[in-house]
Amino acid sequence: MTDISIGVDGSPADRGRMALDAGSYADAVPLLREAILDDPGDATLRADLGVALENMEDYDGAAQAYAAAAALEPENPIYHFNQGAVAQAQGRGHDAANHYLDTLEREPMFAEAYYNLGTLFYEAGHPEIAAEHYANALKARPHYAEAASNLGLTLRRLDRMDEAIDHFRLALRLRPDLATAHSNLGLTLSEAGQYDEALACFAQALSMEPNSSSLHINISLAWRGVGRLDMAADAALKALRLAPESAPAQVELGSVAAGLHRTGDRAALDALLSEWRAIVGQSAQLDHVTAAVGGAPVPPRASDAFVSQTFDASARRFDEMIGALGYAVPAAIGAALLNHAGPGAADRDILDVGCGTGLLAPHLAAHARALTGVDLSFSMLQLAARRGGYTDLEQAEIGAYLIARPRSFDIITAGDVFCYFGDLGGVFRSAAASLRPGGLLLATVEAATGQAYTLHEGGRYAHDPAYLQECLTGAGLDVLELSPLVLRYEAGQPVEGVLIAARHP
Secondary structure, eight states, rough: OTTTTTTTOOOOHHHHHHHTTTOOHHHHHHHHHHHHHTTTOOHHHHHHHHHHHTTTTTTHHHHHHHHHHHHHHHHHHHHHHHHHHHHTTTOOHHHOOOOOOOOHHHHHHHHHHHHHHHHHHHHTTHHHHHHHHHHHHHHHOOTTTHHHHHHHHHHHTTTTTTHHHHHHHHHHHHHTTTTHHHHHHHHHHHTTTTTTHHHHHHHHHHHOTTTTHHHHHHHHHHHTTTTTTTHHHHHHHHHHHHHHHHHHHHHHHHHHHHHHHTTTOHHHHHHHHHHHHHHHSSSSSHHHHHHTTTSSSOOOOOHHHHHHHHHHHHHGGHHHHHHHTOOOOHHHHHHHHHHHHHSSSSSSSEEEETTTTTHHHHHHGGGEEEEEEEEEEEEHHHHHHHHOOOOOOEEEEEEHHHHHTTTEEEEEETTTGGGSOHHHHHHHHHHHHHHHEEEEEEEEEEEEESSSEEEESSSOOOHHHHHHHHHHHHOEEEEEEEEEEEEETTTTEEEEEEEEEOOOO
């Protein structure tokens, strides 16, 4: 980088701004600081210093510079907006929101402030509020394509699919080159069953971003929707070749493999697994999928790496996906808790193992003195933290976590967690040891009959109720109920499960 401050006439302020305009931020900073010493009352100099520091990712320094500018010119909305942007980059969402509100108090038509508020609330798990802010951004600037696209994304999360599609199309009328809008429109159309149009959207996005692994994953999803598993396999393998370390690509390959197994196309399945192995060698996803489709012995449980990668890959869209499946587990566990523990008195220490994004928290809150969530997936824990309701969240393997905490909990919940264990004897004994006398274990599993447990092609285990009874009794727990339950619907078909309630004597 050329030091443009050398050999250039003019004041430090002029040279600093020249460096800033040229993108030479490291050169701009000392010059602007010198200029501030010469003219400490110039708010624009402090704001320019903030811009340089922000681009250098010195967010603390930028925040100080913008705050100084705002102190000098408190009615300037830009300085408040800049403080909000820095706070948002630092993860200080509450502070950022307050700065954006200060901005809007001074300039009610500041579209970017509404847009950034929308992003804050979307990421915090409040899509209804996010939608209002994105809509306000569009009102303030009707040609704001990014706001239209993000409003579409938010409406999709709210399951307002027709409105979402309309806003993605609006974004593309405003900016036909907005690849993310083409991709998100394609995803929404896929979810609505309009696969041919979805594929056309993905093709448009791919023409702009040909090396996007995620786009090839989306194309695979759409091809699976129309039953073209051969094309889905081709797209998913392209995604993996572009990003061999991509867990989402491998998760999608697992779904394609499951489809090929269901259709009985063993030759295509073997070819897919062989090509997958040629790209990555060995991986937790490939090993587990191979076992699930009958290509290797069934392990006693899914590996930690398989579970964490699977849920890290799906975390961002997990609540949307599960909401579309009629997911009944949180409400069922909440009803079982009320049935076996009575009305909540906020006097129980509760452990939610495999807490995921925190869907169980609202059903447990009334009973909890302390509510701890544990999960292998860091991405899921981040979403649980945003949802709120937990006093503590920890990333850990649940078996080891339970063993380390004998007689620590009054209630342990496990919604759709034990479907990643085949052999349940050990984990049930660990749960029993972690319960206090009189404590409750509430959980769900997928149901099977005829053998203790089976590993389905989708990678999850299902268990026979007789085996559940045996393992619970062997762990020293009194079985209160093993009730049939429809956990969710997949491809319109019910996934049968079992609701477990057991008590420590």
